[in-house]
Amino acid sequence: MSEKLGTESRSEQTGDEKQDTQEKEAVVPERAEEVKLKAKYPNLGQKPGGSDFLMKRLQKGQKYFDSGDYNMAKAKMKNKQLPSAGPDKNLVTGDHIPTPQDLPQRKSSLVTSKLAG
């Protein structure tokens, strides 16, 4: 006789009571995670899903080195160092002038996909 394969877990139904207790239990780990995050990044914006986050999403894309931007920014900064790209999640891409150090590697030439191999 073949065994039934598969885990027999009941998928969540939308019954009210069950959802209440489950969500209360769920919220505790989520809130605990939030506390952890705030501890690591105290400057994190109040509105996480708000402008900053979405603006960053809209401007996704490799920003390339533009000598005009770079030289103008350098002139403004005078003696100060140009800020380089950091892992700061609040940094809106548009404000950052890429420096020669930030340049990505050149793309390799186009070859046939390995899936077709």
Add this chain to the structure above:
Amino acid sequence: MAGAGAGGNDIQWCFSQVKGAVDDDVAEADIISTVEFNHSGELLATGDKGGRVVIFQQEQENKTQSHSRGEYNVYSTFQSHEPEFDYLKSLEIEEKINKIRWLPQKNAAQFLLSTNDKTIKLWKISERDKRPEGYNLKEEDGRYRDPTTVTTLRVPVFRPMDLMVEASPRRIFANAHTYHINSISINSDYETYLSADDLRINLWHLEITDRSFNIVDIKPANMEELTEVITAAEFHPNSCNTFVYSSSKGTIRLCDMRASALCDRHTKLFEEPEDPSNRSFFSEIISSISDVKFSHSGRYMMTRDYLSVKIWDLNMENRPVETYQVHEYLRSKLCSLYENDCIFDKFECCWNGSDSVVMTGSYNNFFRMFDRNTKRDITLEASRENNKPRTILKPRKVCASGKRKKDEISVDSLDFNKKILHTAWHPKENIIAVATTNNLYIFQDKVN
């Protein structure tokens, strides 16, 4: 066990094939970005980050080998998109194929739409298995014959040749999107299609490339007021006037193009009410819908957010009719998932042909199936370890906390770099295509 099929017997999934390189060092260009069966299921297309499309064709069923269905072999491969540069903004336009959608077959050739962030292309894939030979004025190699040597009239005839599959771009639909295209969807009228970016949705005619109609525009007058973006959009499978789009806030809007030219005002708004006391920093991010798919019947739609899959009845806007937890154990890991950006991963989901089972991917190369009728679910793994054809896949289980049983894997051991974002289900059979980072797995149900 995810069930399907007439007898209601539980099906067993078996390894069938795996495509792609074995080595762990994955070149960025090889990252698979989309997988799609055509309407008959005979063809399976993949797109990757390098802008390439590979199409596989199912072998005709061998009558003597009745214990397995035809294998998928390479049919055609071509470079769909190439990297471009936006000089004005000093931004690169990635060649990554975001989506492929097949047109229903009308004649001998096959057509598909493929898109990157900015440009949609209509590709024609046609077969050539004969060529004309015996021209009157040309030699076989193409050189023209000396006309004075031509003394008789020779009419060329078609002779068989080795099958050649050619892909050619027939239409290029460009310059209509300021933001990044996330979806394309072909209308049931088979004449028009929509393309959606973060803030706008455009309607195109397949024959016309120099203009498109904007049908949704959610760009605020002041970008500081931006609160949500469009994450996915799809036409209804039967009603050519209806489409839906999902947002980063977890809502889905259904629009009727008969109501007005600009569908900024939705006809229906699907949103599950949230208990404000449950709200956390992560709530909005994990509620962002990464994929929306209508059922084949057109009566339901499925949405995927970070932790769950929801089935909505189009007649009920205030809550989904079914909710399935994909990997609830990640809720206590949201902080690190935010730090490593995994919380922003966009998982897709798909229906089986009869709309009875839904499937979606997870981490550690796991993927999940939920049977809507039996309410049972299963976790399977795409791994080269189960490499022999017709090997039945063993169900997997993640241990959220406490004592880990034998064969279970703990949450902390999961490999978050091994994500299954793209899966596809054959429209008629129990054959599934599952994409890991750079490999394509094909699984079939056990045929006796």
